[in-house]
Amino acid sequence: MSLRVKARLRGIWEILRSSLWFIPALTVVAAVLLAVGLIEMGTLDRGNMAERWPRLFGASAEGSRGLLAAIASSMITVVGVTFSITVVALALASSQYTSRILRNFMRDRANQSVLGVFVGVFAYCIVVLRTIRGPDAGNYVPALAVLVAMLLAFVAIGFLIFFIHHIASSIQATSIIRAAMLETNGAIDRLFPQEVGTAAAKSEREEMPSVGTWATIAARRTGYLQGIDGDDLFRVACDRGVVVRMERSIGEFVIEGSPLAAVAGRDADEGLVLEINAAYTVGTDRTVHQDSGYGIRQIVDIALKALSPGINDTTTAVNAIDALAAILARLAGREIESPYRSDKGAVRLITRGPTFVGLLAEALDQIRQNADRNVAILVRLVEVIEILSHRTDDPRRLQALRRQRELILATAERSVPAAHDRARIELAASTAPIDWAAVVPTLMPQDPR
Secondary structure (H helix, E strand, O other): OOHHHHHHHHHHHHHHHOOOOHHHHHHHHHHHHHHHHHHHHHHHHOOHHHHHOHHHHOOOHHHHHHHHHHHHHHHHHHHHHHHHHHHHHHHHHHHHOOHHHHHHHHOOHHHHHHHHHHHHHHHHHHHHHOOOEOHHHOOEOOHHHHHHHHHHHHHHHHHHHHHHHHHHHHOOHHHHHHHHHHHHHHHHHHHOOOOOOOEOOHHHHHOOOOOOOEEEEEOOOOEEEEEEOHHHHHHHHHHHOOEEEEOOOOOOEEOOOOEEEEEEOOOOOHHHHHHHHHOEEEEOOOOOOOOHHHHHHHHHHHHHHHHOOOOOOHHHHHHHHHHHHHHHHHHHOOOOOOOEEEEOOEEEEEOOOOOHHHHHHHHHHHHHHOOOOOHHHHHHHHHHHHHHHOOOOOHHHHHHHHHHHHHHHHHHHHHOOOHHHHHHHHHHHOOOOOOHHHOOOOOOOOOOO
16 A cells, blocks of 8 residues: 555544544444344244243333333433533633644544444434334334343443543543643654654755756645655655655645745656645644644643633643643654655755754743743743753754743743742752753754754
């Protein structure tokens, strides 16, 4: 299976995972098949089970109809209640934290499974109910299927109790932040385990040869870049003998007709345009699968909402900063691949991907800019910088951390009026033994990773 087909299948799977109907639909199909199977087993039994265990299988046709009708009607009522609770929880979470977490609620397997159990039990009872015949029509009762319906009703009661507990837990700030953090860490593990493919040597990065005129490759769709198949772009560049340069990175919004990539070495014919566009997955929303910056963005939005005058929830903001610290600490020691990828010494692909410096700014800049006079937030930001400084020895990353530290201290000096509070922040900034003065103050601007 080609990488392109895998990317398309992964995109379809992400859509299905984020829907509230996929798992319930599968559950309904399974429930119908179970009902049909148990009914057929009942036809082979010919009343032996009812004679052996009359207390379990000896229900009359009228009693079985009443039982199944009661279960079915109660299940469809519970489905409505469950849906209402979910909508209320989504509205509360969206207004209290950020609307970007709604996708996480929709793709929550627990919510999807609970809804699937309720509609599945309803479908099961409907299928079994229509097969029951009274004395005037042959007197047939699928006793085993009726007993299983009663057992499924007890299972559904357990799922209802679990759902109430789960929804109450999932709308808590710590649960929402932790879910976003775990998903982002998973994306980091996928994206940055090690260098992918063949990266150009250091000399090639510093002495990029002149490749002539660049021809623009226009985007064929409008939306957010959800995925980029770098291996496919590299293959196209090698097969066509061109150099491909990404003009847009993952998570950016592209408009149909705007530059998506550029090629050098030959004219951009229609086939080349189609091949390069096929390596990009464009959708209506950003996703975390290849976009670790979007996971950071979700947590930053929660912190900003908590710091807003209308909410003023410093504790939630600190929880968000702690989660960002965990993400950045995981990223600080990872090696991000070079933007240049070569084939037999010739540069073929120039990528445009995330950098540690960029993700650090994404995580801390806006929180710092909205933390005026908030001593607890400024202290925690300084502590995070000190923690991260011991997770890397890369000079560019240390320089970025030093710059963030200076900006935080400048914010404290400007916005915190009390000398005692400023002293707390300065004390937090001086607890670590790292020699910040030894960090190189100026670095090469290219490839800040």
